[in-house]
Amino acid sequence: MCEGNVLVIDDDPGRAQALADSVQKAGFDAQIVTDAVNGNFSLNSDSQLDVVLCEMDLKGFSWTEASQVLKKMDIQVPAIMLSDAFESQQMMTALRLGASDFFVRPLDSSALLESISRCVRQRRLRRELKDSRIKLENTIKVLEQDQQAGRQAQLAMLPDSPMCFNKYSFEHIVVPSLYLSGDFTDYFTVGDRYIAFFLADVSGHGSSSAFATVLMKNLFARKRSDFFRRNDETIRSPGEMLKRANKELLDLGVDKFATMVVGVIDTIKNSLSYSVAGHLPLPVLIPSGENARFLSGEGPPVGLMSDPEFKEQQISLPDAFMLSIFSDGILEILPASNLLSKEAHFLEKFGKSPLPSDDIIKSLGILDAEPAPDDIAGLFISKDQ
Numbered sequence: 001m002c003e004g005n006v007l008v009i010d011d012d013p014g015r016a017q018a019l020a021d022s023v024q025k026a027g028f029d030a031q032i033v034t035d036a037v038n039g040n041f042s043l044n045s046d047s048q049l050d051v052v053l054c055e056m057d058l059k060g061f062s063w064t065e066a067s068q069v070l071k072k073m074d075i076q077v078p079a080i081m082l083s084d085a086f087e088s089q090q091m092m093t094a095l096r097l098g099a100s101d102f103f104v105r106p107l108d109s110s111a112l113l114e115s116i117s118r119c120v121r122q123r124r125l126r127r128e129l130k131d132s133r134i135k136l137e138n139t140i141k142v143l144e145q146d147q148q149a150g151r152q153a154q155l156a157m158l159p160d161s162p163m164c165f166n167k168y169s170f171e172h173i174v175v176p177s178l179y180l181s182g183d184f185t186d187y188f189t190v191g192d193r194y195i196a197f198f199l200a201d202v203s204g205h206g207s208s209s210a211f212a213t214v215l216m217k218n219l220f221a222r223k224r225s226d227f228f229r230r231n232d233e234t235i236r237s238p239g240e241m242l243k244r245a246n247k248e249l250l251d252l253g254v255d256k257f258a259t260m261v262v263g264v265i266d267t268i269k270n271s272l273s274y275s276v277a278g279h280l281p282l283p284v285l286i287p288s289g290e291n292a293r294f295l296s297g298e299g300p301p302v303g304l305m306s307d308p309e310f311k312e313q314q315i316s317l318p319d320a321f322m323l324s325i326f327s328d329g330i331l332e333i334l335p336a337s338n339l340l341s342k343e344a345h346f347l348e349k350f351g352k353s354p355l356p357s358d359d360i361i362k363s364l365g366i367l368d369a370e371p372a373p374d375d376i377a378g379l380f381i382s383k384d385q
Contacts, residue, residue, distance in 0.1 A: 003028060004117075005048055005051075006023050007053070009058075011059055015055075019053060020032050023113075044075070049077045053080050075098065078100040082107070083104055158185070158186070167384060168381065175377075181209070182201065182209030182213065183202070184200050185377055187381075190224060190235055193268055196236070200213060200260045203257050208254050209256060212254065220241070223244065236264050238262035238312055242277050246303060246304075256303055260277040261283055265381075270319070273312055274297065276299050278298075279327075279328075280339075283325045286322045288319070289352065290318075317383070322350075324378065326377065326379075328374070333364070357382075360378075366378070
């Protein structure tokens, strides 16, 4: 028999005591209330009671009059109603008020105890569900706080925007689909002559993808440091940096891959060396007074193959231009139906002359995509004559 807390409500003390004794013999704890109106007990979700055995034929008490009050109360404890006679109207009143069961004297003790046990099990299940819901809500709250903290940390890792290096200006935007983003970008000087940059789009979303972006940030920072401390030229080679990123992502063992664009600008020659690792859309170059065009480039994503090859491209840059690089999340919000149409629509938005980055962002509708179906990152590099 399932133990539980039972409240007996009956204005006949002798009858109430007899019922309480019977209930206690069956293994339940029982308490008695003989004044239903003034009794001190709670039937809400926090109540320690598991079931109420309530007399229908309380003297001077109208269930019809009490029904409106009872319906407004937060009654969560199941009730079993008892009566001396079977009256259909009385039973209907009890059921409308939410009674779990109805018994007529003489009581069938076995059936009554089974009904009590059933109510106790239901009550305990509701408590367990409530406790589980509270624990889940608390867990979600903690996770949200962790995600928000992680988001702030990730934002702190991003470079300043805008940032100017001589005549070159760098700006970026990152719109996560969740708190944390698998998209990341960085740019920095390498000595007095070179500017290195990258944009990475790590597969998936959330914490593991965001952690991989930390790895990329750390890799490029280390190799930049090695340039100064060890005369290590790796940071100046986009293809070699992609090989390093590929190895470190494989070694991380989180089953993640990333598409990337890595570039190095030679400010004296006004030239660009870059490599593409499975990235779409390709970088868009908009020379002043000319049509926007995609730069060429191909290669596997990093983190998939043990020994990939990454081609390094070199181009001379126009005297005035904008170079825009976006993660593939931008393709998710474009209206066209297939990839070729999306790319053509994407290219049209840049026009025949470099636009301010804010105008490009507005034209593409990036900030209107709430929530974004995928992480969106954009990097804008421009130079005036």
